[in-house]
Amino acid sequence: MVSFRRVFVTGAGSGLGAxxxxxxxxxxxxxxxxxxxEALLRERQVECEGRGARVEVYAGDVADTDFMQQSAAHFLGxxxxxxxxxxxxxxxIANRVREGEVHEVARLINVNLVGVTNTLLPFVPGMIEQGRGTLCAMSSFTAHRGxxxxxxxxxSKAGVTAFTDGLRMELHDTxxxxxxxxxxxxxxxxxxDNPEMIFLLDLDHAVRIMASAIGRGARNHTFPWQMNLLKEVVKRAPESIIRRLAPAPRPTSMK
Ligand SMILES: NC(=O)c1ccc[n+]([C@@H]2O[C@H](COP(=O)([O-])OP(=O)(O)OC[C@H]3O[C@@H](n4cnc5c(N)ncnc54)[C@H](OP(=O)(O)O)[C@@H]3O)[C@@H](O)[C@H]2O)c1
Structure with missing residues (x-):
């Protein structure tokens, strides 16, 4: 297992990032x-500094390219x-396609996909120079099939996966x-608020799985194992089956 001494995480205030x-x-x-x-990030800072870590906090939006470039440059320094x-x-969000709603979708793509490119790319030149490093993005089971x-x-998540797949191949000799x-x-x-979840993991279990996949340099890791098996079925199943088994959830708006 590789040890990671300098780690930069977005969405660090809650959930998987925290x-x-x-x-x-x-x-x-x-x-x-x-x-x-920022208040959530400061809570994480206090917890981590209490355990001996050093912490830099960057409060802002991952969709803001300049902010992310500046944050990366500061962290590298x-x-x-x-x-x-x-x-x-x-x-x-469960988007409202039938209503032709477009603004929330544009925002979602900006945060989930442009946010990932904004986060990873500013670190690429420095990693190439030092000859090592891991760039990890949070995709989703839903990336495997519309x-x-x-x-x-x-x-947005299929885009994330395509981006990290391409990036890995572009950087293979670095x-x-x-x-x-x-x-x-x-x-x-x-x-x-999602009532229709299967094979639900608690956070600690998910963190152990993610840290293990990162440490061994996985390429695409779907978890838990039941969802990894299910993805092969979902990828191949006819649309009529998918429509019946995965009914559209109630539309929700973004926070
Ligand atoms: N939980 C699951 O079952 C699941 C399944 C598949 C994929 N994922 C993915 O896992 C990732 C983490 O989700 P989670 O489940 O841990 O949910 P979460 O607790 O809501 O975490 C998302 C984090 O992202 C931050 N964030 C959201 N928009 C942001 C923005 N524009 N700029 C900067 N930070 C932003 C939020 O903090 P602020 O609101 O303070 O910015 C929050 O801390 C997401 O990419 C999600 O799509 C989760």
Whole structure:
């Protein structure tokens, strides 16, 4: 297992991001935390500094390209480099395609996909120079197949996976590894209002699985294992079956 001493995480205030920050914080890493709610990031900072980690906080929006470039540059200066970047920040809506709603979808794509490119790319030159590093993005089970009611969310996550797949191949001779994690359902604020979850994982279990996949340099890791098996069925099933088994969830708006 590789050890990650300098770790930059977006969406670090809650859920999966906070879980990963806790994990690497316990190992004494120098952490960079990104999110819009500064108060949440400061809570994570206090917890991690209490365990001996050093922490930089960047309160802002991952869809803001200049803000993300500046945050990356500051973190590289403060930590003297970076070993692991986790582009985790994301939002979910069940979009209203029948109404032709377009603004929330544009925002979702900006946060979930442009937010990932904004997070990972500023670190690429420095990682190439040091000859190592891991670029990890949070995709989703829904990246494997377009699903009713998750049209835009699934498209954003399929884009994330295509991006990290391409990045890994482009960087294959540099020592820099790019990968994506594909969670099924994990108990976090994002999923709290979703009544239709299967094989639900608690956060600690999900963090152990993610840290293990990152540490061994997985390429695309779908979890838990039941969802990894299910993805093969979902990828091949005819649309008529998908429509019946994955009915469109009630439309929700973004927070
Ligand atoms: N939980 C699941 O079952 C599941 C399944 C598949 C994929 N995922 C993915 O996992 C990632 C984390 O989700 P989660 O479940 O941990 O939910 P969460 O607790 O809602 O975490 C999302 C985090 O992203 C931050 N964020 C959202 N929009 C942002 C923006 N524009 N700029 C900066 N930060 C932003 C949020 O903080 P602020 O609001 O303070 O910015 C929040 O801390 C997401 O990409 C999600 O799509 C989750």
């Amino acid at each position: 879980g990963l920050v806790g994990h690497y914080g316990r190992e004494g890493a120098h952490l960079g935390l990104v999110g819009r709610r 403060a930590a003297g480099g970076v070993d692991l970047v986790v582009a985790n920040a994301g939002i979910a 699903l009713p009611g998750r049209t835009a969310y699934g498209a 020592g820099v590894h790019a990968m994506a994690l594909h969670p099924g359902f994990v108990d976090t604020p994002l999923t709290r």
